[in-house]
Amino acid sequence: MKREIGEKTEEKGDVSAAEPRTERSAAEHKEPAERRGRKTAIVVGGSSGIGKETALKLHAGSYRVFNLSRTPFAGDRIESRTADAAQEGELGREITAIAEEYGLDLLVYSAGFSMAAPLEHAKSGDYRYLFEVNYFGAIEAIQAAAPYLKKREGRIILVGSMGGEVPIPFDGFYSSSKAALCMLAREADMELRPCGVRVSALLPGGTSTDFTYSRRVYGADESKGYVSSVKKASAALANMEQGGMTPSLVADCVVKLAAKRNPPTVSAAGGKNSFLRYAGRVLPERFTDWLVRKKFNQK
DSSP states (O other), X not given: OBOOXXXXXXXXXXXXXXXXXXXXXXXXXXSOGGGXXXXXXXXXXXXXXXXXXXXXXXXXXXXXXXXXXXXXXXXXXSEEEEOOTXXXXXXXXXXXXXXXXXXXXXXXXXXXXXXXXXXXXXXXXXXXXXXXXXXXXXXXXXXXXXXXXXXHTOEEEEEOOGGGTSOOTTOHHHHHHHHHHHHHHHHHHHHHGGGXXXXXXXXXXXXXXXXXXXXXXXOHHHHGGGHHHHHHHHHHHHHHHXXXXXXXXXXHHXXXXXXOSSOOSEEESSHHHHHXXXXXXXXXXXXXXXXXXXXXXXX
16 A cells, blocks of 8 residues: 565584584574674665665674665665555565564664755645655654564664754755654654663754755746745755765764664764754744744845
């Protein structure tokens, strides 16, 4: 259904050449020795950007990593399974299949979609799709992963955005979905903490990835009287992203967060974003909104 719109140790002893060797388990035949015993991580949206860098860093560390996305991971270091966050049941099915075979220690939700559009003229299909990918997909992933994470006292990390803390002009649906993701992390952590599972939302600011170029930007016919404002806002946002953090630095924050014994439920990626998040909470909203309008060339 579519919702509208990734040692063995042998005992030493007197073993003659005629004696049969102890059979290895199917899992040991399946995986090289250096990969056995690793924790298992699933990265939703791990084929590009922050998700891809996160998958690679986890793979280089102590994790066996699976990517769930519509497009496969380029290369053979990460195993990819096809799943669309906007299609109900696909994430849940693949997460369950992986966890049943390998167990599960970490879920990273990094799928995302963005659109630059005026609220007045935004199409229902567009903003519903956005929430399917950015928010409802995260709920499905958590529901599927939770029973397996409880067995290993695992971790869940939702990749949010500083846009969930402050509004982004004409990208309001994205900001709203990321704000919802932060509250989802706080609520899920309250519910799952007694079972040993911790849930966190990590908030990057502008990050230099291809996400900038896949944004759905409404044109003149769709934006109508807002066309000039949409163009200015989307151009300012693109410049901010391409001049921002590298996805590798954000991925470092994800990996560190996954390793924390007592992780924060919501935190910003990097010192600059941490300061901006703090400032946004202590400054008057009227002043913060004025700064945002200036930053995005709005009246």
